[in-house]
Amino acid sequence: MAAxxxxxxxxxxxxxxxxxxxxxxxxxxxxxxxxxxxxxGVSDTFGSxxxxxxxxxxxxxxxDTFGxxxxxxxxxxxxxxxxDxFGxxxxADVEIGFPTxDTFGxxxxxxxxxxxxxxxxDTFGxxVDSATPGLTSxDTFGxxxxPDAEIGFPTxDTFGxxxDAVQAASVxxxxxDTFGxxxxxxxxxxxxxxxxDTFGxxxxxxxxxxxxSDTFGxxxxxxxxxxxxxxxxDxFGxxxxxxxxxxxxSDVFGxxxxGFAIGFxxSDTFGxxxxGASAAASVSxxxDTFGxxxxxxxxxxxxxDxFGxxxxxxxMGFxxSDTFGxxxxxxxxxxxxxxSDTFGxxxxxxxxxxxxxDVFGxxxxxxLLMLASSDTFGxxxxxAGASGSVGISDTFGxxxxATAxxxxxxDxFGxxxxxxLLALASSDVFGxxxxxVSSVAASTxxxxDxFGxxxxAxxxxxxxxxxxDxFGxxxxxAxxxxxxSDxFGxxxxLSLIGLPxSDTFGxxLDSVQARSGYxxxxxxxALTESTxxxxxxxDxFGxxxxxxLLALASSDVFGxxxxxxxxxxxxxxxVSDTFGxxxxxxxxxVPANDxFGxxxxxxLLMLASSDVFGxxxxxxxxxxxxxxxxxFGGLAESTVLGLPAGDTFGxxxDSAAISFANADIFSGLLxxxxxxxxxxxxxxxxxxxxxxxxxxxxxxxxxxxxIAAAAGKSxxxxxxxxxxxxxxxxxxxxxxxGWSLFSIPIYASNNKFYATTTGLGTxx
Amino acid sequence: xxxxxxxxxxxxxxxxxxxxVARVSISTINTxxxxxxxxxxxxxxxxxxLLTATTMPADEALISAFVTSSGQVGYNQVVSPSINAxxxxxxxxxxxxxxxxxxxxxxxxxxxxxxxxxxFSSTPF
Numbered sequence: 001m002a003a004x005x006x007x008x009x010x011x012x013x014x015x016x017x018x019x020x021x022x023x024x025x026x027x028x029x030x031x032x033x034x035x036x037x038x039x040x041g042v043s044d045t046f047g048s049x050x051x052x053x054x055x056x057x058x059x060x061x062x063x064d065t066f067g068x069x070x071x072x073x074x075x076x077x078x079x080x081x082x083x084d085x086f087g088x089x090x091x092a093d094v095e096i097g098f099p100t101x102d103t104f105g106x107x108x109x110x111x112x113x114x115x116x117x118x119x120x121x122d123t124f125g126x127x128v129d130s131a132t133p134g135l136t137s138x139d140t141f142g143x144x145x146x147p148d149a150e151i152g153f154p155t156x157d158t159f160g161x162x163x164d165a166v167q168a169a170s171v172x173x174x175x176x177d178t179f180g181x182x183x184x185x186x187x188x189x190x191x192x193x194x195x196x197d198t199f200g201x202x203x204x205x206x207x208x209x210x211x212x213s214d215t216f217g218x219x220x221x222x223x224x225x226x227x228x229x230x231x232x233x234d235x236f237g238x239x240x241x242x243x244x245x246x247x248x249x250s251d252v253f254g255x256x257x258x259g260f261a262i263g264f265x266x267s268d269t270f271g272x273x274x275x276g277a278s279a280a281a282s283v284s285x286x287x288d289t290f291g292x293x294x295x296x297x298x299x300x301x302x303x304x305d306x307f308g309x310x311x312x313x314x315x316m317g318f319x320x321s322d323t324f325g326x327x328x329x330x331x332x333x334x335x336x337x338x339x340s341d342t343f344g345x346x347x348x349x350x351x352x353x354x355x356x357x358d359v360f361g362x363x364x365x366x367x368l369l370m371l372a373s374s375d376t377f378g379x380x381x382x383x384a385g386a387s388g389s390v391g392i393s394d395t396f397g398x399x400x401x402a403t404a405x406x407x408x409x410x411d412x413f414g415x416x417x418x419x420x421l422l423a424l425a426s427s428d429v430f431g432x433x434x435x436x437v438s439s440v441a442a443s444t445x446x447x448x449d450x451f452g453x454x455x456x457a458x459x460x461x462x463x464x465x466x467x468x469d470x471f472g473x474x475x476x477x478a479x480x481x482x483x484x485s486d487x488f489g490x491x492x493x494l495s496l497i498g499l500p501x502s503d504t505f506g507x508x509l510d511s512v513q514a515r516s517g518y519x520x521x522x523x524x525x526a527l528t529e530s531t532x533x534x535x536x537x538x539d540x541f542g543x544x545x546x547x548x549l550l551a552l553a554s555s556d557v558f559g560x561x562x563x564x565x566x567x568x569x570x571x572x573x574x575v576s577d578t579f580g581x582x583x584x585x586x587x588x589x590v591p592a593n594d595x596f597g598x599x600x601x602x603x604l605l606m607l608a609s610s611d612v613f614g615x616x617x618x619x620x621x622x623x624x625x626x627x628x629x630x631x632f633g634g635l636a637e638s639t640v641l642g643l644p645a646g647d648t649f650g651x652x653x654d655s656a657a658i659s660f661a662n663a664d665i666f667s668g669l670l671x672x673x674x675x676x677x678x679x680x681x682x683x684x685x686x687x688x689x690x691x692x693x694x695x696x697x698x699x700x701x702x703x704x705x706x707i708a709a710a711a712g713k714s715x716x717x718x719x720x721x722x723x724x725x726x727x728x729x730x731x732x733x734x735x736x737x738g739w740s741l742f743s744i745p746i747y748a749s750n751n752k753f754y755a756t757t758t759g760l761g762t763x764x
Numbered sequence: 765x766x767x768x769x770x771x772x773x774x775x776x777x778x779x780x781x782x783x784x785v786a787r788v789s790i791s792t793i794n795t796x797x798x799x800x801x802x803x804x805x806x807x808x809x810x811x812x813x814l815l816t817a818t819t820m821p822a823d824e825a826l827i828s829a830f831v832t833s834s835g836q837v838g839y840n841q842v843v844s845p846s847i848n849a850x851x852x853x854x855x856x857x858x859x860x861x862x863x864x865x866x867x868x869x870x871x872x873x874x875x876x877x878x879x880x881x882x883x884f885s886s887t888p889f
Contacts, residue, residue, distance in 0.1 A: 739779050741847050741870035743810020744772055746885040747791040747798065751770050 772798035773883050775808035775870030777847075791887040798883035802829055802839075802875045809873050811865045812883025819864040820884075822854055826873065828882035830856075841874040 744751070770776060798812045813820045822842050823830075829838035840856045844863065848870075852863045865871060873881075 739777065739847050741775060741777050741808075741845065742868055743775050743812075743870050744770060744788055745810070745812050745867045746772055746815065747793070747795050747887045748770070748788040749791045749793075751788070751791075753768050753770050753776070 771800065772812035772885060773800035773810055773881055775810045775872075777808065777870065793887060795887045797886045800881045800883075802873065802879055802881050804875050804878045807873050807875060808870055809881060810870050811867050812885045813867055814884050818867050822863050822865050825865045826881065829873070829875065829879045832877050832879045834877075837876040838879040839873050840876045841872075843872040843874075844869075845872060 800809065802809070811820060811825055813825070826839050826842065832838050837856075842852075842854045842863070842865075844850055844852045844865075850863075850866075854861070854863050
């Protein structure tokens with residue numbers, strides 16, 4: 001009787017369900033209790049109760065276990081006989097009053113169970129066929145199926161599957177239900193604030209009223225869910241096929257496809273929108289995230305959206321601050337206002353009117369862009385014909401092939417190649433410009449540009465007012481008129497450059513004929529081959545090689561000078577230069593305060609005072625006139641120097657015939673050094689046949705092996721020794737202050753002596 | 765100023781304002797051992813010993829001026845002045861204390877009669 005009446009009643013007033021069920025349960029319980037014989041006691045175990053067993057558990061029985069109750073069993077468990085376990089209850093007319101915390105394996109076929117409102121936390125394996133229980137809170141159901149199930153879902157229930165026209169009506173304040181699957185004509189009304197439900201799958205003609213914060217695995221096929229305005233952040237796995245949702249805010253969608261007509265609220269996240277989605281986002285919506293929008297998407301998108309891919313005839317109105325993975329093929333976006341969009345790729349006939357602050361991964365082929373300021377592009381290639389009136393501070397990865405852009409100031413380019421006809425503004429950054437790039441000269445061009453490479457017939461004309469440009473490489477007939485403070489990686493081949501102040505060069509190669517009038521503080525990585533510079537002060541050079549005829553100014557830094565470099569002497573040149581290596585026939589006139597890494601092979605230097613040397617090797621025949629306080633890393637092999645006072649030596653080895661001055665510091669003297677050493681020297685180690693004439697006040701780390709030092713002499717005129725072996729080419733006379741009496745023991749080639757400001761000099 | 769050419773066997777007396785170094789390049793020309801004409805009276809001379817020897821006895825260093833080519837007495841006194849580290853005064857014939865002359869040094873030699881002093885070092889070295 002109840003199974004027939006309750007559905008009709010629900011259509012009129014669903015909220016009466018609980019009241020009706022409660023009344024029904026009270027009536028049935030009274031009938032069963034009157035007829036049940038005998039009463040069931042506590043803690044009984046039944047294998048099977050069948051055939052009209054009219055058990056009446058009228059005492060305070062508890063924790064009974066039933067294997068199977070079937071066929072018109074009219075058990076009445078009206079007392080608090082909690083925690084009973086039933087294997088299976090089946091067949092019609094079972095009119096059971098379930099107490100609290102029971103566990104049922106299966107309830108099938110027309111079970112008219114009515115659980116009183118005080119029952120709790122029941123677990124059902126399966127309820128099938130017209131089950132019309134009046135369930136209490138916190139029940140767990142494996143499966144509910146078949147029509148006519150008219151269930152009032154309380155709070156916090158868990159359902160495995162609800163299928164076939166389940167007309168559940170959650171009339172009370174239920175909450176946090178979990179559904180595995182709801183399918184086919186489920187007309188659940190969850191219209192109270194029963195929040196945080198979780199659905200595995202909802203499909204086929206659902207007419208749900210979804211509350212707040214639900215999670216859906218899949219919604220498909222004509223789902224006519226109507227979400228109320230107060231609903232919260234729902235999560236949907238997939239919505240497909242003509243879904244006409246009225247979605248609440250902050251929802252998350254896996255996939256939306258096919259003919260959606262959705263009103264997107266704010267801050268939604270979509271995996272994919274495809275095929276004819278004619279979403280209409282309201283003006284107040286914001287910050288949606290889309291994985292992919294494809295094919296005829298005509299969304300009216302709100303601000304701050306994020307798209308993975310937009311393709312095929314998308315005609316969007318892009319608001320501000322959107323992020324796109326890829327836009328391709330005939331996208332006719334008409335962005336009217338927004339700024340700071342991010343695009344992964346724009347390709348093929350993209351005709352955008354983009355606002356400022358956009359970021360593009362790649363723009364290719366006939367992109368006719370109206371570029372605003374502060375855009376960032378990965379690549380522009382193939383006939384990208386951006387027109388003027390574009391913004392400033394754009395960043396481009398690569399521009400190639402017939403790019404005819406009108407760039408304003410502050411752009412950054414990775415590579416510009418082939419026939420790029422640029423009108424360069426100031427503060428641009430270029431990776432590479434090559435092949436017939438014919439920049440258009442204009443009074444406003446190219447202040448503070450940065451170029452990776454300029455090569456081949458670049459006829460860039462940078463105005464005189466241009467500022468500190470940076471070039472990676474300039475090669476092949478580049479004849480720019482460069483501004484001040486430029487930096488060059490490499491200049492090679494017939495570059496005819498007028499270099500202003502504070503330039504930086506990586507390499508200058510081959511007949512670079514820089515013009516005079518340059519400013520100081522240039523930095524060069526390498527200058528090679530016939531470089532004929534007139535360099536001012538403050539330059540830094542990595543390498544100068546082969547016939548570099550330099551007029552060196554002061555405070556230059558050199559990495560290496562090699563091969564027949566003949567520095568031009570000039571009175572004002574080269575104070576405080578730093579050299580990494582000087583090798584082979586370097587004949588420089590070096591003034592004071594220089595630093596040398598290595599001097600090797602016949603370097604004929606005029607060394608000034610306070611120089612620092614790493615190593616002097618092989619027949620370095622320095623000329624007299626050296627300065628004070630030089631520092632040497634090592635002197636080896638036949639070095640014949642005339643060193644003044646205050647020098648520091650790392651090691652002197654092999655026949656170095658040196659006449660040392662006062663206060664020198666030696667870390668080691670090795671092998672047959674026969675010097676005339678003055679006072680107050682400090683030695684680290686002296687070993688092997690060193691024949692010293694040592695004055696007073698010396699300090700030695702170690703003296704070893706046959707050192708015939710003649711110590712104990714007083715200060716005064718000392719004599720240079722002559723090596724007992726080897727072939728010295730020069731002798732050095734150490735003379736103290738005041739009167740000295742000396743002679744030379746052998747014919748000298750420079751035997752014309754003259755007075756100097758301090759004492760005695762010899763002719764060259 | 766124009767330079768003063770200095771040869772071996774010549775003693776040089778110099779007053780320097782500070783300690784310094786002068787560099788002498790050994791001649792690469794083929795030469796005989798050096799000679800120096802000594803006038804009668806005091807002459808300031810140096811030594812030109814072999815480069816393997818740093819000192820020589822005075823009578824050996826001055827042997828070429830012992831007797832002139834005409835058979836007359838050559839030198840008769842040798843003085844190492846106090847400007848040198850070692851000071852002495854030696855007279856010819858005193859065989860009890862013949863001093864040694866150091867390479868690089870200078871000494872006063874008194875010639876009874878003019879003669880030519882011959883050294884021992886030659887170039888190339």
